[in-house]
Amino acid sequence: MKVLVPVKRVIDYNVKVRVKADGSGVDLANVKMSMNPFDEIAVEQAIRLKEAGKAEEIVAVSIGVKQNQETLRTALAMGADRAILIVAAEDVHNDIEPLAVAKLLKAVVDEEQPGLVLCGKQAIDNDMNATGQMLGALLGWSQATFASEVDIDGDSAVVTREVDGGLQTIKVTMPTVITVDLRLNEPRYASLPNIMKAKKKQLDEKTPADYGVDVTPRLTVQETAEPATRAAGVKVADVAELIAKLKDEAGVL
Amino acid sequence: MAVLLIADVTNGQLSTDAVAKALTAVAGLGEVHVLVAGQGGDAAAAEAATLTGVAKVLFAGDHGFCHTLAEPVADLVVSLAGGYSHIAAPSTSDAKNVLPRVAALLDVMVISDVTAVIDAETFERPIYAGNAIQTVKSGDRVKVMTIRTAGFDAAAAGGSAPVEALDTAASGGLSTWVEDKSAKSDRPELTSAGIVVSGGRGVGSEADFELIKKLADKLGAAVGASRAAVDSGFAPNDWQVGQTGKVVAPELYIAIGISGAIQHLAGMKDSKVIVAINKDEEAPIFQVADYGLVADLFDAVPKLTDAL
Ligand SMILES: Cc1cc2nc3c(=O)[nH]c(=O)nc-3n(C[C@H](O)[C@H](O)[C@H](O)COP(=O)(O)OP(=O)(O)OC[C@H]3O[C@@H](n4cnc5c(N)ncnc54)[C@H](O)[C@@H]3O)c2cc1C
Numbered sequence: 095m096k097v098l099v100p101v102k103r104v105i106d107y108n109v110k111v112r113v114k115a116d117g118s119g120v121d122l123a124n125v126k127m128s129m130n131p132f133d134e135i136a137v138e139q140a141i142r143l144k145e146a147g148k149a150e151e152i153v154a155v156s157i158g159v160k161q162n163q164e165t166l167r168t169a170l171a172m173g174a175d176r177a178i179l180i181v182a183a184e185d186v187h188n189d190i191e192p193l194a195v196a197k198l199l200k201a202v203v204d205e206e207q208p209g210l211v212l213c214g215k216q217a218i219d220n221d222m223n224a225t226g227q228m229l230g231a232l233l234g235w236s237q238a239t240f241a242s243e244v245d246i247d248g249d250s251a252v253v254t255r256e257v258d259g260g261l262q263t264i265k266v267t268m269p270t271v272i273t274v275d276l277r278l279n280e281p282r283y284a285s286l287p288n289i290m291k292a293k294k295k296q297l298d299e300k301t302p303a304d305y306g307v308d309v310t311p312r313l314t315v316q317e318t319a320e321p322a323t324r325a326a327g328v329k330v331a332d333v334a335e336l337i338a339k340l341k342d343e344a345g346v347l
Numbered sequence: 348m349a350v351l352l353i354a355d356v357t358n359g360q361l362s363t364d365a366v367a368k369a370l371t372a373v374a375g376l377g378e379v380h381v382l383v384a385g386q387g388g389d390a391a392a393a394e395a396a397t398l399t400g401v402a403k404v405l406f407a408g409d410h411g412f413c414h415t416l417a418e419p420v421a422d423l424v425v426s427l428a429g430g431y432s433h434i435a436a437p438s439t440s441d442a443k444n445v446l447p448r449v450a451a452l453l454d455v456m457v458i459s460d461v462t463a464v465i466d467a468e469t470f471e472r473p474i475y476a477g478n479a480i481q482t483v484k485s486g487d488r489v490k491v492m493t494i495r496t497a498g499f500d501a502a503a504a505g506g507s508a509p510v511e512a513l514d515t516a517a518s519g520g521l522s523t524w525v526e527d528k529s530a531k532s533d534r535p536e537l538t539s540a541g542i543v544v545s546g547g548r549g550v551g552s553e554a555d556f557e558l559i560k561k562l563a564d565k566l567g568a569a570v571g572a573s574r575a576a577v578d579s580g581f582a583p584n585d586w587q588v589g590q591t592g593k594v595v596a597p598e599l600y601i602a603i604g605i606s607g608a609i610q611h612l613a614g615m616k617d618s619k620v621i622v623a624i625n626k627d628e629e630a631p632i633f634q635v636a637d638y639g640l641v642a643d644l645f646d647a648v649p650k651l652t653d654a655l
Pocket residue numbers: 107131132218546547548549550572573574575576587588589590591592593603604605606607608609610611614624625626627630642643644645
């Protein structure tokens with residue numbers, strides 16, 4: 095089985111986000127970028143499937159700017175076999191919407207015929223939580239989102255999902271799209287020799303036009319604003335003062 | 348035009364608070380019809396019909412819609428989509444599973460986690476774990492969106508809308524439900540509780556999480572946790588508050604042994620009053636706390652529980 099893993103290049107999760115003063119967006123110039131943390135988990139899961147003999151080839155796909163190459167090299171260094179970069183934007187501030195990403199991924203799936211697509215459940219920049227579900231819809235495939243346990247067995251996969259009420263286990267028919275949650279695994283770090291090897295792995299570059307997909311956004315961003323900030327509070331000396339403040343000042347007890 | 352609001356129903360139980368708040372969010376967009384799907388959802392449908400502002404409840408009682416499996420429920424919603432300008436649902440894990448699928452089938456973008464409805468086409472939503480608020484205008488013919496309910500008041504009960512049964516059969520074959528694992532609890536539900544007491548890695552162990560639970564029970568509060576506490580096995584996953592957990596906005600949020608990472612703040616910074624108990628006076632949680640107590644939690648929390 096071939097496994098397709100889409101990976102997104104996003105602002106590193108440790109970086110403090112700065113909203114541009116003119117309200118036009120978040121400042122991404124000269125900011126540390128990394129692979130979306132959920133996508134790292136998806137790559138790791140694909141590698142584990144390969145190590146367990148359940149997958150033969152792992153193809154990583156990234157859609158965005160040219161620099162997404164780095165993200166794909168990371169995936170290759172972790173253990174993906176091959177990569178496809180779809181250059182859909184020139185400016186890193188131009189985020190490609192999940193619907194367009196799903197359409198591009200569908201085209202890649204049609205070409206590559208994987209048995210499984212493993213995605214991160216959400217990108218930590220636009221926080222949409224949509225691409226995997228949209229891809230499942232366009233392909234007419236089953237979907238298993240927010241996975242914290244995945245067991246693939248021939249024609250089906252048993253997936254435990256993190257849901258509001260706790261955990262839900264479902265069985266989906268293959269091929270399927272699985273989106274992964276944080277507790278599925280701990281991604282490995284790429285070793286230096288593997289980073290070197292990754293430089294020689296195949297990385298094909300494409301454009302949306304190659305797949306006949308229009309990536310024009312459906313949502314127009316009118317403004318990006320700083321959230322309301324909370325006024326700094328006070329430190330209390332002890333438990334007694336805390337209770338007094340909560341009772342008399344805040345009125346919440 | 349009209350709004351189709353997808354009700355959140357778990358094992359026949361309506362998530363009344365979430366649905367009533369989402370209802371408030373979309374009430375200005377048109378006549379609201381609520382969809383309840385799943386065999387055994389009769390009572391949930393009847394309850395949804397009592398929410399003020401609901402014009403009609405659609406009840407699709409086929410067994411195949413149970414457990415809100417994404418594929419059949421998305422097909423059901425798409426089959427109804429023709430009559431609606433907006434398809435909305437409270438941002439629950441079920442809605443996040445189903446609505447993007449609906450949107451793609453309709454060839455429209457989904458608008459996730461709407462926090463404010465500006466007009467019929469314009470919405471606010473948080474991005475970057477709530478570090479920025481984006482205003483987006485949708486050019487799509489139908490707006491498919493999930494509503495982050497924390498910021499909306501619940502619509503009151505007291506209405507009596509008609510319930511219309513749909514005989515739509517669920518499309519099947521792609522997925523089946525195996526089991527749910529959820530701990531039954533007498534505590535209030537995390538996302539609708541008036542008070543939330545959360546513990547972090549600083550609590551140190553599952554056994555010591557009892558301290559958090561005891562304080563919560565004394566206050567009639569829900570219990571929350573940071574991701575580190577969940578990952579360490581101190582607390583179950585459904586207690587996680589934050590960017591990838593639940594978003595809460597109670598009257599009072601007490602963060603204990605939690606450092607205040609942005610991903611955690613994303614889930615609680617809209618709480619009315621925030622209390623932080625942490626032994627590190629430099630912990631970032633103090634920057635958002637109204638009342639900060641620099642103390643060892645093993646000393647302060649039992650004292651607090653006893654004093655209440
Ligand atoms: C993609 C992504 C998504 C994430 N999503 C979430 C999310 O949804 N929710 C979430 O919470 N996190 C999330 N995280 C993780 C987040 O970045 C932090 O790692 C996490 O919130 C830390 O949890 P903590 O505050 O409990 O632990 P720590 O940061 O380790 O803090 C522990 C605190 O306890 C204090 N402490 C220790 N002992 C005591 C004592 N005896 N008395 C008093 N205080 C004590 C310490 O001073 C410290 O401040 C996410 C991370 C990523 C990468």
